[in-house]
Amino acid sequence: MNAITRYDMSPKQIALVKNTVAKDCNDDEFNLYCEVARAKGLDPFLGQIIPMVFSKDDAAKRKMTIIISRDGQRVIAQRCGDYRPASKPPIYEIDKDLVTPTNPIGIVSATVFLWKQDQKSGEWFEVAGQAFWDEFAPIKLKAVGGYKWEDSGEVWPDSGKPKKKKVAIGEEILVLDDSGNWCRMPRLMIAKCAEMQALRAGWPEEFTGLYDEAEMDRAKLLDLTASEIVIQEQQENRLRAIGGKDALTVWWGNEFGLENVPDGKFFDAVVEHIKNLDPIAVAKWADANRASLQIYWARHPGDALELKKRIEVASQKRAANVDEKRLQHPLMAG
Numbered sequence: 001m002n003a004i005t006r007y008d009m010s011p012k013q014i015a016l017v018k019n020t021v022a023k024d025c026n027d028d029e030f031n032l033y034c035e036v037a038r039a040k041g042l043d044p045f046l047g048q049i050i051p052m053v054f055s056k057d058d059a060a061k062r063k064m065t066i067i068i069s070r071d072g073q074r075v076i077a078q079r080c081g082d083y084r085p086a087s088k089p090p091i092y093e094i095d096k097d098l099v100t101p102t103n104p105i106g107i108v109s110a111t112v113f114l115w116k117q118d119q120k121s122g123e124w125f126e127v128a129g130q131a132f133w134d135e136f137a138p139i140k141l142k143a144v145g146g147y148k149w150e151d152s153g154e155v156w157p158d159s160g161k162p163k164k165k166k167v168a169i170g171e172e173i174l175v176l177d178d179s180g181n182w183c184r185m186p187r188l189m190i191a192k193c194a195e196m197q198a199l200r201a202g203w204p205e206e207f208t209g210l211y212d213e214a215e216m217d218r219a220k221l222l223d224l225t226a227s228e229i230v231i232q233e234q235q236e237n238r239l240r241a242i243g244g245k246d247a248l249t250v251w252w253g254n255e256f257g258l259e260n261v262p263d264g265k266f267f268d269a270v271v272e273h274i275k276n277l278d279p280i281a282v283a284k285w286a287d288a289n290r291a292s293l294q295i296y297w298a299r300h301p302g303d304a305l306e307l308k309k310r311i312e313v314a315s316q317k318r319a320a321n322v323d324e325k326r327l328q329h330p331l332m333a334g
Helices: 011-019 027-040 070-079 186-202 226-243 263-274 279-288 290-299 301-315
Strands: 049-054 063-068 091-094 107-117 124-132 139-143 147-155 162-168 172-176 247-251 258-262
Touching: 011 027, 027 049, 027 063, 063 070, 070 186, 091 186, 107 186, 124 186, 139 279, 172 279, 247 263, 247 290, 258 263, 263 279, 263 290, 263 301, 279 290, 279 301, 290 301
Parallel strands: none
Antiparallel strands: 049 063, 091 107, 107 124, 139 172, 147 162, 247 258
């Protein structure tokens, strides 16, 4: 990228960004954020590039991720010279049988088609990006009767004041997080994820390692650290390489690790595993195994639909006294 497209800030502007847009960043994170903003030629004041810090109070899990807004994404893409925006609306796959509190209109996936020019022939071809609802939609536990604060029986060592714990009133069920736009604009949010997938596929040098904010909403709620996900993905790739074409790699949890399961035994193995899990553990397990679940769907759509329903049933069963900290998810590493 040439110097004309860089966004260079004055010392006064840098200080302002540090105290506003990047107030949660430590010094190293702030320096990295500024370098990426300058290299990509994006304006922090216009919200084109945003630093998002996960697990701010936990040094072991702390992670910053660079978020590129939709405006920022299109600024970068336009500068590439071989990009054209989509010429048709996103394509949605809808299944009314999948309508649940976690998927109010039954979206299976969204697909976005962008245009890229071949540098040799000059011809334009479509680049597809697909995002599945189960991979990106942010799901959380919600108590039917709300929550109350009770004494935990412990005190804070620095002040001596009693510690409080958040206790559910009545049953807790899994629902779609309503703190953002997923409930209000589900089609738009999943389409944003699909568009970012297309940008990474067509222009990897520009978009690898960058994320749309919609992609991170789920990451805030699940209990996997970034390092755990990287290690897990590496292990899955190695196991698939030796497991044969019909093997599905399954992560059963820290106690059981990874296992190659023949797809003929996959359904029964999953049903047996999830029947004793609490709802948030079911969601965590399904998210960690989303690639294998997609493969199973492609091979056995009828059985996969029944398995999906059973996972949703397991997700709705009673879960008492769930620690709120389990709903705080650090960033996963793409």
